[in-house]
């Protein structure tokens with residue numbers, strides 16, 4: 368590549384999970400330290416970071432069409448400088464460099480603290496790949512948080528040791544690591560000082576977080592949540608995504624003890640059938656999963672439950688799929704995500720016999736989503752007549768309309784005077800599948 372002038376503006380496009388959103392923000396902060404500013408809405412950026420996801424084939428292939436769009440009909444001078452980050456970068460580093468000559472930098476999720484050095488090299492015309500997974504956490508070399516928003520993400524744990532047979536995450540994000548307790552409290556304080564009223568703790572298996580508290584005692588996520596709840600100004604705490612096998616008594620109990628911990632739990636089950644769960648290497652069964660949910664409902668009866676499902680795992684029979692429908696009927700999720708199985712290179716399930724035909728997967732997904740939507744609508748409808756606090760996150764589509772979240776993570780919109788970051792008490796008056804209409808009853812802030 369030819370040497371170029373250093374970029375003045377950047378845009379980070381994050382795909383995939385919330386951990387990528389967090390990483391994207393941190394990459395933005397690193398670039399800002401170099402004097403590069405976010406490109407104004409609607410304008411081209413000099414540097415584009417594609418922060419990619421490898422979880423399903425469709426997500427992974429997206430980057431090539433994005434690169435095509437960014438460079439179409441442009442010479443190197445006119446096209447933006449492109450960095451590929453995230454899980455596709457980790458999984459396909461060298462392949463990206465070969466397949467997409469317009470890409471200057473490829474940087475994995477554990478190496479992006481080195482982005483500034485890579486950028487210096489890219490300006491000189493050198494292409495660089497960094498997909499190391501250094502033992503020293505990247506977090507130590509990241510700038511201090513400055514993010515201004517009422518809601519913030521905080522990565523507490525990364526990586527996965529579970530090796531579900533369909534999943535790329537253990538390969539793209541590496542082994543489970545937990546960030547130290549005191550670092551997390553510090554970062555949370557910074558986020559609160561910058562205006563955060565709600566913090567969502569993130570991890571590929573967030574409830575696998577383990578640390579040592581300020582008195583040297585072993586702590587899990589439940590204890591961390593208790594400590595965060597003591598920080599002045601933090602009104603809401605959430606966490607995602609959890610694994611059934613990492614749940615402990617303290618975390619379950621926290622749902623009944625900590626007022627700031629919101630009544631919402633995202634606990635993926637993937638399938639309702641024990642043979643399929645075993646083939647997936649999930650190491651829980653349908654019954655143990657349901658028992659776990661009961662324990663959450665015991666301490667927090669109004670808890671909103673969410674989950675993830677995969678349909679069409681290799682060998683899944685119609686009867687086995689129906690067990691997944693049954694578990695949905697049993698749990699009555701407030702909200703859930705469902706996906707068609709996507710074979711991922713290098714994972715054991717990709718080479719299993721009996722891959723399921725696309726048409727069968729399509730049909731199963733549709734049937735599953737009908738039930739999930741039914742329950743989501745019912746959950747929202749049951750909220751009508753109640754009132755709750757809504758944390759205002761953004762303006763709505765129409766003039767004077769505002770959007771925020773209920774404690775149960777439902778989107779609530781209302782028409783009234785408000786500003787981003789307000790906490791308002793709303794009467795919930797009407798329900799749709801994806802949102803509720805509220806009427807402001809009082810200003811919780813007043």
Ligand code: SAH
Pocket residue numbers: 422423527533534535536571572608609610635637675676677706707708709710711
């Ligand atoms: N660590 C989290 C989820 C990580 S991936 C957990 O275990 O719960 C998010 C979701 O993507 C998974 O829960 C699963 O439902 C889905 N997923 C992962 N790999 C997939 C694949 N190969 N095909 C389809 N869906 C997949």
Ligand code: SF4
Pocket residue numbers: 527528529530531534535536537571572610
């Ligand atoms: Fe993937 Fe399973 Fe790990 Fe979740 S627990 S990230 S699904 S391997």
Ligand code: F3S
Pocket residue numbers: 382383384385386387419420421422453454535536539540571
């Ligand atoms: Fe995707 Fe990586 Fe997250 S594969 S879901 S971006 S951990």
